Structure formats: structure tokens, C-alpha cells
Amino acid sequence: MMTIAQQAYLEDFDWTSLDLLFLVVKVVLIFTMLLVSVMLMVWFERKVVSDMQNRIGPDVAGPWGILQTLADGIKLFFKEDLTPDNSDRFVFKLAPYLSLIPAFLMFSIVPIGGNFQDGGDGSVEIFGRTTFLQLVDPPMGILVFLAMSGLGIYGVMLAGWSSGSKYPLLGSVRATAQMVSYEAALGLSLAAVLLESGSLSTNQIVQEQVDGYWNVLSLGIIPFIIFLIAGTAELNRPPFDLVEAEQELVGGFHTEYSSLRFSLFFLAEFMNVVTMAAIIVTLFFGGPDGPILWDTISWFWPILWFFLKVVVFLFTFVWFRATLPRLRYDQLMDLGWKILIPAALFWFLLLAGIRVGRDADWNPAAILIIGISVMTLLFAALFRAVRMAQEARAESDLVEYG
């Protein structure tokens, strides 16, 4: 639902005056922040993985090798840009941007700060203007995230197709199947959050968590776990990196890409990682929520808490990569369709049932027990059906091929 503040903001917006300048400054700031965070994230990932593998990692460019990404970027910039003869030239050149632009737009709905404590609505005063510490807070809110992650698939898919070569095509077909499958689980676990907050706006979602409990607790831990797994798969990160499984597909969808175009894919990928961590924090961990320690710099604390929480999840993603082996393709599909989607659906129904019960004054313990036992029964039936189908298939294969 649209808040009064938003309405006033839209109606009073003056396209000719300082409002526009203010908006442009905000866009540039968020843009720069994302780019810098991507640079640091690549370095962070390499450092943490090398620590976990008992290596030193990058340590030459700058203190602790912190400028390594910058050096790599400059190197890529000066490399030769190849376009395969077999490629569909226009689509080949378009694909990296189709990856990058959704990655940029996704971050615009994340509130990175602002005081939500004591009934505050997360707005801050800068140069006499009241604004939210997020680029936009559209009425469709979090759906922007789903829409953009849906569009990000096109970049990967068309890159693989337009390369005119089989490994990239295989990589992009895998990517499409994987991302479309896990988007369903992602959306269903998101629905649980929306049920709790009653609004699509990210600002309202944070607000609701500051007033009550963080969603990771108030929804039970299940939606968060499903979101984390589905999010990792959506990012094509290990252990779900079949899209660019080096051992099987050379480099996956971007095999034929080089120079700047390759770096655009690389940038989009890491930007998506940062954004996904920020979205998880916003949806389940109260966004910028946290104690205000000294009132003199009260604007600083929410931003600090937000960034600390994001770093925790960035570390989690790196940790996944360093410890978990890659899933096989059928395991990937089984996990998505037979476990995550039913679990997200059941949990959503359970939460809805609890809400209905609260309104109708039913016994909450009874709802919980009945709900969970029905859930267990249905899951048992599902697994039994899957097992029987697998056995029947194995048997018929045996009959056919002896």
C-alpha cells in the first residue's frame, strides 16, 4: 500500500528544479557504491577462499591485494575483443547489457539506512529535504526484485545462444532451466514475508520488522532457509554453478566472451551477489534495524548495521563456495521441484492458517500441531510417490535394455 509520504513525494515532484538534481545525485551515489562494493566483494571472495584453502591469495596490488580487482579490470579493458564468426552479432553484443542493467536496477529498492526506531518511517533529512535512504520505494516494491531477476536470465540465455557454439548453448539452457525453477521457490518464500508485512514496499517490510520481530524469527526459520538456497541457485553460485561448470562446459554461457564484454558479465554476477545479500537482510533481518548507540550520529548506526549484516551474508556465500561440492543436474532439479517448492507452499499455507486462526480465535497450538502433522503426511506421500516412480522407471529400463 502506498504511504502518505510516498504520495506526497510523487505529487510534489518538480521535474525542473532541484528535485531532479537531488534524484540524479542519489542515483550516482548508489551506482558508485554498488561498483565499489563489487570491487571489494571480488577481493573479499578471493581472500576468504584462499584462507580456507591455506593459500595467500592476491597480495601484490595495494595493501592486502585490495586493488587486485581494479588491476584485473584494467587488464580486461585492454584485451582484444573477439566476436565469433558464427555468432549472431547484434544479440551477442546486447547480451552483456541485458545481464548488467537488471543487476543495477535491482538494488534501487533496498533501504540502506534511515531511522525506523520509535515509529520513525525511515526517512532522513539531507539538505533540508526529507528522503528515504533508498533510491525508490515504488508501490510494487519487492516485485521489482523478482521482475529484474527474471530479466537477468535473458542475458545469460541469449549470450549462450548467440555465441553460435555448443558449450555456451548447453550452459545457457542449463541456466535457464535452473533459474526459472528456483525463481518459483524464491517467489513462494517471498510470499510468506509479504503475508506477514501486508505490503509490497520494502520500506514497509522493514518497518514491520522493526515494530515486531525480524521475519527470520516471526515466520519460522523455513522461509529464510528456502530463500537462501533458492537465492544461491538464482545467482548461479556454487554449489549451484552448473551454468558455468568449468570441467564440463569450458566456461559455460560466456565461453566466447572476452575483454570488456566478459567483464560486464563478471560485474553483473558479483553485483547480483551483493544485491541478493542486501535483499535477504531487508526481507528477513530487519534491514537497517539495530540499536542506536550514540544519538549524536544517529544516522550512522542504521547504515552500519545494514552493512554488517550484508557482509555476514556475503561471507556465507563465499563459505558455500569454499565448502560445498557442485550438485549433479538431476539433484539440482529434485531439490528445487520436489523439496523447496512444496516446502515453501506448505509453510505459506501454515502461516496463512495461523493468521486466520488468530482472527477467528482458534487454539494456536492446535493449528500448529494439525498443520505440521498434515504437512508431514503430505511430504511423506510426496516422497513415497517419487520413490515409486523412480523404482517403476528403473524396472522398465531393466526390462527394455536388459
Next chain:
Amino acid sequence: MQEFVFLVAAIIVLAGSVGVLLAKNPVHAALFLIQTLFGVAVLFLIVEAHFLAAIQVIVYAGAIVILFLFVIMLLGVDKSEDLSVDPIVGQRPLAFLSGGAILGLLLALLNTVDPIEPLPSADPARALDRTDASGQRVADVNQLAETIFGEHVLAFEITGLLLTVAVVGAVVMARKISGDLQPVPESALAASVGLEETSDDDAEPADAGEGDA
């Protein structure tokens, strides 16, 4: 401002639709389709149907066209098609005829309704710009929910059931049929030469195959 955005969106929609028709490569046609769908999403935004705009992008651009592309790529029809050949005779004149008929119907409809006058809303409780108790404008999500899950809940459930039936039907049709009707695979035939006469009984060729091995 609104008129300007509408103009840009309309040009995007029209250019995209013409592109879908004229593109020789099916993948390019699908890309033009995405462009059209995007333009329509912007048109939704202009009339403040934010939820519809988001759903338009998520469902149509983010899932349906992806599946189109998936099929195009997997079936390998992504080469330029020869448009001079008419696969079904008389298909083209009929297409022009039905297109013209739809255009005529739309024009006739536009003539009967005065576009300046807003459509009459019999019930003020269902007006699009109504406000709730606290004076906030009721969002289009809530309005949609009230309509779909309140007034038309039966139709909604039946549609859901229909879709489920369609999915189950598709899965059943895509399954391998085991039993008497299944022809023996070529590989099994090649492995056991001279056993064609027993192929209508599904237990025998397997035994024979094992004997051969």
C-alpha cells in the same frame, strides 16, 4: 508528462509488434515480443496499475517468453525461416481477414464509447480511486485481491483447476508409456537381431537380450 510517456510507450509497443511480424529469425521475433510486453507494462504504470505492470514483466517477460526461447533453442528452429512458403494453404488471406475484423470491431467499440467520459462505475465502493478509512488510496493489489478472491472466487478456482489438469495432462503425455503398446527401441532391436516376432510381448525380448549378452 503522462502524454509523453504514453507516446514513448506506444511507439515501443508498436515497433515491437511490427518487429515480431517481420523478424525472420524466431529468436529475434521473441526479443521483439519482450519489447512489446515491456511497453505494455509501462502503459499499465501510466494508469497506476503498478501490480499489473510488475506481473506483466515477471510472468510474461520473465517466464513465458523464456520458455518460448527455450523451445526455439532446443528444437533447433532458430534458423531463418523461408517465409515465401505458405505451410497451410489459405492461411494468409484468412489472417488478414480476421485481423481486419478485429480492427473493425475495436473501431466500432471506440465509436460507441466516448473516450473522454470515464466509464460509468455503478458502485462507488468499487471505484478505482477510492480511499480506505485512514484516507489512503486503496492499492491496486488490494483491489485485485478483493475482486479475484471475493467476487469471482469460483471462476478463479475453476481456472486453477483447469491449469492443474492441463499440467497433469502434459506430464502424462510426455511420459514413457510402459506396457503392451510400447514399441521396442531401435537400440534393443539392434542388440537382439532376429527377435522381432516376439516384440509384442514385453517380457520375452528382455530375456532373450540377456541370453545374447
